[in-house]
Amino acid sequence: MTAADFRTLEQGQAPAAQPAAAQRTPLGLLRALFSRPASAAGTVIFLLFLTLALLGPLLAPYGANEQIAADARQPPSAAHPFGTDTLGRDVFSRVLLGARDILSLAGFGTLLAVLSGTSLGLLSGYLGGWFDELLMRFFDSLLAMPALLLALMLLGAAGPSRGSILIVIVIVYTPIVARVVRSVVLSVKSRGFVEAARMQGESLGAILFLEILPSVLPALAVEAALRFSYAIFLVASLGFLGVGVQPPNPDWGLMVKEARSSVAQVPWAMYFPAGAIAVLVVGVNLMADGIRRAWTEG
Amino acid sequence: MSANRQTLKGKMDTGRRKQPQAALPLVILLLAALLLQACAGGPAPTTPPAVETGAAVPETGNESEQPGEAAGPTTGQEDNVFRVAMQPIVQTDPALISSDSEVLVANHVYDYLVDIDPQSNLIPRLATDWQVSDDGLTYTFQLAEGVTFHDGSPFSAEDVVWTFERLRDPANGFATQSLYANIASIEATGDLEVTFTLNEPNPFFLYDLSDNHALILKAGTADPSGFNGTGPFMVSDYRPEDRIIMQANPDYFIAGQPALDGLEIIFFADETAAVDALRSGQVDLAMRMSTALFESLMNEPGITTVEVPTNGFDLIRLRADTEPGNDPRVIQALKLATDRQAIFMLVQQGYGAVGRDSPIGPLYASYYTEETPLPERDVEAARQLLAEAGYEDGLQFDLHTPDTGNRPDLAVVIQEQWAAAGIDVNVIVEPESVYYGDDGWLEVQLGITGWGDRPYPQFYLDVMLACDAIWNEAHFCDEELDQLIQTAGTTLDEEERAAAYAEIQRILIERGPVIIPYFFAQFAAIDSRYQNFELKAFAGRTDFRELTLAP
Numbered sequence: 033m034t035a036a037d038f039r040t041l042e043q044g045q046a047p048a049a050q051p052a053a054a055q056r057t058p059l060g061l062l063r064a065l066f067s068r069p070a071s072a073a074g075t076v077i078f079l080l081f082l083t084l085a086l087l088g089p090l091l092a093p094y095g096a097n098e099q100i101a102a103d104a105r106q107p108p109s110a111a112h113p114f115g116t117d118t119l120g121r122d123v124f125s126r127v128l129l130g131a132r133d134i135l136s137l138a139g140f141g142t143l144l145a146v147l148s149g150t151s152l153g154l155l156s157g158y159l160g161g162w163f164d165e166l167l168m169r170f171f172d173s174l175l176a177m178p179a180l181l182l183a184l185m186l187l188g189a190a191g192p193s194r195g196s197i198l199i200v201i202v203i204v205y206t207p208i209v210a211r212v213v214r215s216v217v218l219s220v221k222s223r224g225f226v227e228a229a230r231m232q233g234e235s236l237g238a239i240l241f242l243e244i245l246p247s248v249l250p251a252l253a254v255e256a257a258l259r260f261s262y263a264i265f266l267v268a269s270l271g272f273l274g275v276g277v278q279p280p281n282p283d284w285g286l287m288v289k290e291a292r293s294s295v296a297q298v299p300w301a302m303y304f305p306a307g308a309i310a311v312l313v314v315g316v317n318l319m320a321d322g323i324r325r326a327w328t329e330g
Numbered sequence: 331m332s333a334n335r336q337t338l339k340g341k342m343d344t345g346r347r348k349q350p351q352a353a354l355p356l357v358i359l360l361l362a363a364l365l366l367q368a369c370a371g372g373p374a375p376t377t378p379p380a381v382e383t384g385a386a387v388p389e390t391g392n393e394s395e396q397p398g399e400a401a402g403p404t405t406g407q408e409d410n411v412f413r414v415a416m417q418p419i420v421q422t423d424p425a426l427i428s429s430d431s432e433v434l435v436a437n438h439v440y441d442y443l444v445d446i447d448p449q450s451n452l453i454p455r456l457a458t459d460w461q462v463s464d465d466g467l468t469y470t471f472q473l474a475e476g477v478t479f480h481d482g483s484p485f486s487a488e489d490v491v492w493t494f495e496r497l498r499d500p501a502n503g504f505a506t507q508s509l510y511a512n513i514a515s516i517e518a519t520g521d522l523e524v525t526f527t528l529n530e531p532n533p534f535f536l537y538d539l540s541d542n543h544a545l546i547l548k549a550g551t552a553d554p555s556g557f558n559g560t561g562p563f564m565v566s567d568y569r570p571e572d573r574i575i576m577q578a579n580p581d582y583f584i585a586g587q588p589a590l591d592g593l594e595i596i597f598f599a600d601e602t603a604a605v606d607a608l609r610s611g612q613v614d615l616a617m618r619m620s621t622a623l624f625e626s627l628m629n630e631p632g633i634t635t636v637e638v639p640t641n642g643f644d645l646i647r648l649r650a651d652t653e654p655g656n657d658p659r660v661i662q663a664l665k666l667a668t669d670r671q672a673i674f675m676l677v678q679q680g681y682g683a684v685g686r687d688s689p690i691g692p693l694y695a696s697y698y699t700e701e702t703p704l705p706e707r708d709v710e711a712a713r714q715l716l717a718e719a720g721y722e723d724g725l726q727f728d729l730h731t732p733d734t735g736n737r738p739d740l741a742v743v744i745q746e747q748w749a750a751a752g753i754d755v756n757v758i759v760e761p762e763s764v765y766y767g768d769d770g771w772l773e774v775q776l777g778i779t780g781w782g783d784r785p786y787p788q789f790y791l792d793v794m795l796a797c798d799a800i801w802n803e804a805h806f807c808d809e810e811l812d813q814l815i816q817t818a819g820t821t822l823d824e825e826e827r828a829a830a831y832a833e834i835q836r837i838l839i840e841r842g843p844v845i846i847p848y849f850f851a852q853f854a855a856i857d858s859r860y861q862n863f864e865l866k867a868f869a870g871r872t873d874f875r876e877l878t879l880a881p
Contacts, residue, residue, distance in 0.1 A: 294622035
C-alpha cells in the first residue's frame with residue numbers, strides 16, 4: 033500500500049477538510065463562486081479590476097502624469113469622466129493606470145508571503161522542537177505589533193521604493209500565513225499517510241510538499257485570498273501615509289493623500305481613487321468568502 | 331493575540347474560519363465613513379444653512395460651545411469682541427515666540443519700538459521719531475509719552491534698554507543674539523530717549539529692531555510669559571490649547587485704539603476646522619489656509635476673502651560644487667526646461683507672483699527689476715546645452731522635497747517639464763523633519779526648499795547665496811555676486827544698493843544655481859461686517875488695533 037492510498041483513505045474519513053472533487057479544478061471553483069450572488073459579485077469585481085489593470089495603458093485616454101494646464105480642476109465631464117486634479121491630470125486615467133500598480137504590488141507581495149509562509153509553516157509544524165519554538169516566538173513578536181506600524185518602521189529604515197514595499201508585505205504577512213499552515217500541519221502530521229511516507233524513507237521535501245501540503249491547500253487558499261485583500265489595503269495605506277509608492281505614480285492611496293488638502297475644490301480627485309480602493313477590497317473579500325465556502329462546504 | 335486565536339481555531343476546525351465575515355463590516359464601515367466625509371467636505375451642501383446661522387443668529391452656535399460665559403462673544407451687537415481662529419500657541423515669552431499665532435498674541439499684548447506696515451515700510455510705534463547719524467552708527471529714538479504697562483507702572487527708556495539687552499545677551503542664548511551682535515551699546519539718553527550705537531553701519535538696522543521678538547517688556551520682568559505689556563489688549567484669561575481672551579486696554583497710548591472691546595484668539599490645530607468655524611459664525615477670522623480652502627470660501631456670502639502677495643517662495647536648487655551642477659550649461663539647461671508661468675498656474679493656481687530665479691521679489695518695489703529678460707522655455711535649447719556639456723543621453727536626478735505646502739506638487743510638475751528635455755527626475759517626498767534633519771537638505775544634490783517672507787531682501791542673499799553663507803544649500807560661489815552682496819549689505823547709499831540688487835538679479839538669471847518659480851500669497855477670510863482689516867505677509871504681524879465693526 034502506498035502513501036497515496038493512505039491519503040485517499042484518510043480523505044474519506046475527513047471530508048470537511050477537503051473540497052469536493054468537482055471544486056478542485058479552477059473551473060469548478062469558478063462555478064461554485066458564481067452559485068452565490070455575493071461571491072459572484074466579488075469575483076466579477078475582482079476580474080473587472082484585473083482586466084482594467086491588464087488593459088489600462090490601452091484604455092486610458094491620457095498619460096498618468098500628463099498635465100493639461102488648461103483643463104486643471106475640471107469636474108467630471110465627457111472629456112474627463114472622473115474630472116481632473118489640481119495639476120490638470122485626468123483622474124480617470126490615473127485610477128485606471130493605478131490599478132496595475134496596486135494589484136501587482138499586493139499580488140506579488142501576497143504570493144511571496146504565501147510561499148515563504150507555507151514553507152516555514154510546513155517545516156515548523158512538521159519538525160517541531162526547538163526550531164518550531166524559536167520561529168513561533170519570533171513570529172509572535174512580529175505579530176504583537178500592528179501590521180501598519182511594523183510596515184511604517186520597516187519602510188522608515190529601508191526607504192520608500194517598490195522593492196521595499198514588497199519586502200514589507202512579505203515580512204508582515206509571512207508569520208500569519210505560517211501560523212495557519214502550521215496549525216493544519218499539526219493536525220495532519222500524526223495521520224497514517226504521513227507516518228507511512230516517513231517509514232518508506234521519503235525525503236523531507238517530499239513529505240512536506242507532496243504528502244502534507246495537499247491537506248493544507250483549502251485553508252491556504254482562503255488565507256491567500258484574505259491576505260491579498262489586506263495587502264491591497266496595506267499598499268493603499270502606505271501610499272496615503274506618504275511612505276509607500278512615491279509621486280507622481282498613480283497609486284490610489286497616494287492620490288487620496290494628494291487630493292485630501294484640496295478636497296473642498298476638487299472632491300472628485302479624492303473620491304474616485306478612494307472608491308476604487310473600497311470597491312476592490314470589498315470585491316476581493318466577497319470572493320475570499322466564496323472560496324472558503326466552496327472549499328469547505330462542498 | 332489574534333495569532334493565538336488563529337492557531338486555536340486552526341487546530342479545532344480548519345474550515346470554519348470567521349475572518350471573512352469579520353472583515354466585511356469593517357469595509358462597509360469604511361465606505362460609510364468615506365461617504366460621510368464626502369458630504370462634509372463638499373462646500374455645496376453646507377453652504378446655505380451655515381451662512382444663515384452665521385450672519386443672522388451667531389448666538390446659537392456659541393451658546394452650546396461656551397455656557398456660562400457672560401462676557402463672551404454671544405451678543406454680537408453690544409460687545410464688540412473679535413474672534414480669531416489660529417493654531418495653538420506654545421511660547422508666550424516674546425523672545426521665544428516663532429509661529430504666526432504666538433506672534434499674533436504677543437503683537438497685541440506688547441508693542442514694538444518700530445513696526446512695519448503691510449507694504450513692509452517702517453512705521454513708528456513706541457518710538458514716535460528717530461534720527462540716524464551721518465556715519466550710520468548712532469540711532470536715537472524718541473519714545474511716546476503717557477504709556478503705561480498693564481500693571482499700571484509707567485513706561486520709560488529703561489524698559490527699552492532692558493529689553494534689548496536681554497535679547498542680545500549671549501548668556502540668554504536667544505535667536506536674536508546674532509541679529510543684535512553688531513550693537514555696541516544701548517543707552518537711555520533721557521527719560522523718553524534711547525540711543526543705539528553700532529560697531530559697523532547696517533542699513534537694515536531699523537528693520538532688525540522691528541524683528542518679531544523685539545517686543546518691549548517692563549525692565550526687570552522676572553516671568554516674561556506674564557503678559558505684562560503696554561499693548562492694545564490685556565489678557566484676562568489664557569486657557570492653553572483652548573483660547574486666550576483679551577480685553578481692550580483702556581489706557582492705550584494711541585487715542586481711539588483699539589476700536590474693539592475685546593479680542594479672543596481661539597485655537598484650532600486644523601485649518602479645515604478653523605474654516606468650518608468661520609463658516610458657522612463661531613469665529614470672525616481665519617488666516618493661513620490652503621489655496622483650495624481659500625477658493626471654497628470665495629463665493630460664500632457674509633465672508634470677505636483677503637489675499638496679499640508675500641516674498642515667501644519655494645526654490646529648486648542644484649548643487650554647484652559637484653557634477654553635473656558644476657557645469658554652468660547644465661544649470662542653464664534646467665532653467666530653459668522650466669516653464670515658470672505654467673508652474674505658477676498649476677501649483678499656485680495663479681495666487682502670488684511668478685518668480686525670476688531671484689529672491690528679490692516684486693514686493694520689494696524699490697529693488698525689483700525686470701531689466702534682464704528671463705529666457706523663454708526652450709526644450710530643444712536645453713537638450714542641446716546638455717549635449718554640449720556631455721550629457722547627450724540626458725540626466726538623472728533624485729529630487730528631494732519636504733512634504734509640506736505645495737512642494738510635492740511643484741516636484742511633480744518639474745518632473746514632467748524636465749522629462750521633455752531628457753532630464754529624468756525621481757521624486758522623493760520626505761517629512762519636513764527628515765528633509766531638514768541633520769542638515770540633510772544642505773547635502774542633497776537636487777532639492778526643493780521653502781523660504782519665508784522677510785521685510786527686506788538682504789537676508790536671503792546673506793544666508794543663502796554668499797560664498798560663506800550658513801545655508802548656502804547650492805554650494806555656489808561666484809566672486810562677482812559675492813562682492814555685490816557685500817556692497818548691497820553695507821552701503822548707506824540707497825541708489826548704490828538698488829544698482830547692486832539689479833546686478834544680482836541679472837547674475838542670478840544668467841548663472842544662479844536656483845530656480846524660483848513663484849512667490850506665495852497669504853490668505854485670510856473675515857466676517858464681512860468688519861472694516862479696516864489689513865492682512866500682512868507674515869500673518870502673525872497682522873494688527874487689529876484699528877479693526878472695527880461696520881456701522
